Amino acid sequence: MKILFYLLTSLLFALPALHAVEPGVVSETAAAIRYRQPDGLEVTLPKHPKRVVIGYGSLVPVWYCAGGTAAAIPDIHSKTALPPEARDLPSVGFFSSLNTEKILELKPDLVVLMGKIGSHVRLRELLATMKIPAFTVKYDNYRDFEALLDLFCRLNNTDPERCEAARTVTEGVNRVIARTRGLPAPRFTTVFAQASGFRVETDLANTSCMLSMLGGKNTVPPSDGLRTGFSIEQLLLDNPDVIFVVMMGNAKALEEKFRKEIMGQKAWQKLRAHETGRVHFLPSDLYLYLAGPRFPEAFLHLAQLLYPGREFAR
Numbered sequence: 001m002k003i004l005f006y007l008l009t010s011l012l013f014a015l016p017a018l019h020a021v022e023p024g025v026v027s028e029t030a031a032a033i034r035y036r037q038p039d040g041l042e043v044t045l046p047k048h049p050k051r052v053v054i055g056y057g058s059l060v061p062v063w064y065c066a067g068g069t070a071a072a073i074p075d076i077h078s079k080t081a082l083p084p085e086a087r088d089l090p091s092v093g094f095f096s097s098l099n100t101e102k103i104l105e106l107k108p109d110l111v112v113l114m115g116k117i118g119s120h121v122r123l124r125e126l127l128a129t130m131k132i133p134a135f136t137v138k139y140d141n142y143r144d145f146e147a148l149l150d151l152f153c154r155l156n157n158t159d160p161e162r163c164e165a166a167r168t169v170t171e172g173v174n175r176v177i178a179r180t181r182g183l184p185a186p187r188f189t190t191v192f193a194q195a196s197g198f199r200v201e202t203d204l205a206n207t208s209c210m211l212s213m214l215g216g217k218n219t220v221p222p223s224d225g226l227r228t229g230f231s232i233e234q235l236l237l238d239n240p241d242v243i244f245v246v247m248m249g250n251a252k253a254l255e256e257k258f259r260k261e262i263m264g265q266k267a268w269q270k271l272r273a274h275e276t277g278r279v280h281f282l283p284s285d286l287y288l289y290l291a292g293p294r295f296p297e298a299f300l301h302l303a304q305l306l307y308p309g310r311e312f313a314r
Contacts, residue, residue: 023115023138025151033154038115038138045133048157049110053103055123056095056114058139059148060086061292063112065165066152071106074098077249081285083293098123108132110155114139140226141209142295146170165293172296176303179312180215186306188216189240192227193258194248199227207246207287207302214303216242236267242278242306243271246287255281280305 026034026042033045052068054060057076064070064083072090079087090106093099096119103111103123111127113120115136127134137151138144149166153159190201190208201208201218205226208218219238220228235243247254262268263279273279291298303312 024147025154028154033151035135035151037136039121039136043128043133043135045135045155046109047155049108049133049155051106051108051110053092053106053108053111055092055098055112055120056117056139057081058290058292059112059114059137061294062139062145062148062290063152063156065169065293066149066163067156067158067165068152071108072102076289078285078289081289095120100126103127104130104132110134112137116140139290140204141206141290142173142213142299143209145290145292145295169293169295173299176296176299176312177213179310180303180307183215183307183310185215185217186241187219187238188242188244188306189219189235189238190244190246191230191258192246192248193254195250195254195257198230198258198262200230201227201246206290207244207282210299210302211244211306214299214306216306232262232265232267236270239272241272241276242280243273244302244305245279245281247281247284248288251281251284278305278308 021036021040023036023038026036028034031047033047034042035045036042051071052063053072054063054070055074057074060070060073060082064086070086070089072092073086074093074095075091076082092102096117098119100123111132111134113124113134113136115121115138120136124134124136137148139148153163153166188211190205190211192199192201192205200220202220202223202225203209203212203218208220212218219240245255245258268274286294286298286301300312
C-alpha cells in the first residue's frame, strides 16, 4: 500500500513538469519533423507544405521570413504588420474565433496555431481527426522568436544557418542590445490598453521583455502571466522613469481613453515620467503584434526612448 501511495504521489508531482516541457524539434527526416508542442504533445509535420493556413497574425511575418508562403491568414487590425505579399490573402476570421469551414474549404496541408489560445488547441484536435496536419507554437516574446524561426526554416527546407533574412534579424537585435550594455538602468512600466480597461505587463510580455533585454528595469514584479492588474495608486508608488502604452484595438480611441481616464487624474501630475515628458504610446504594428523580421527596428526604437540622446547603430 505504501508503495502504491508513493507511486501515485510521484505521478502527481510529475504531471506539472510534463505540462511545462519546452516546445521543440524532437527528430527530423528529409520529409518531416517530429515536434513537441507547448502542451507536451508531439506531432509529425510535413516539410515544404504548399497550402498553409496561419491562425495568428504575429506568426505570418516569421513564416515568410523563413521562406514560406501562406494560403490564408486571420483578420488583423494593421495590415502594415504583414509582409506585402501577405496583405491580400484570404481571411479565416479573427484569431480568437477562426472559421473552421473556411479553413477546410482551403484544403490545407498544414495549419499553424497558437498554444496559449484555447480555441486553437481545440481546432488542432478537430483537424487531427480529419488527418489535417496542425500544430500549436509558443510565441509570447522575442526570446521565443529564434526557436520559432528555426522551426519554420526547417519546415520550409530553408537552412537556418544560410537564411540571410533570419541572420539579419538576430544580428540587428544583438547590435542594438550591445550598445546599451553598461548604461544606467531606467525603471519602466508598460501599460496594455484595450477597450475593457488597462493592465500592466510583466517581462513575459513582448514589449517589457524587449525593454528588459535593453537594460531597463521593469517595475512590475515577475509572475506566471503576461499581464497583471493596473492601478494608478501602484503606479504612483513605483514612479517609473518612463511609461510605455501598448494598444489593442482602435489606437486613437484607446490613447484618448488613457489620456482622459488615467492621465486626466490629478495624481498623474506627480509622476516622474509625466514631469519629464516620457510617456510613450507605441505603434501597434511593432508592439501589439510581435515584430518578426522588424525586430531590429522595434528594439532600436525602444532603445532610443529608454536612453534619449544616445546614438545607436542601425
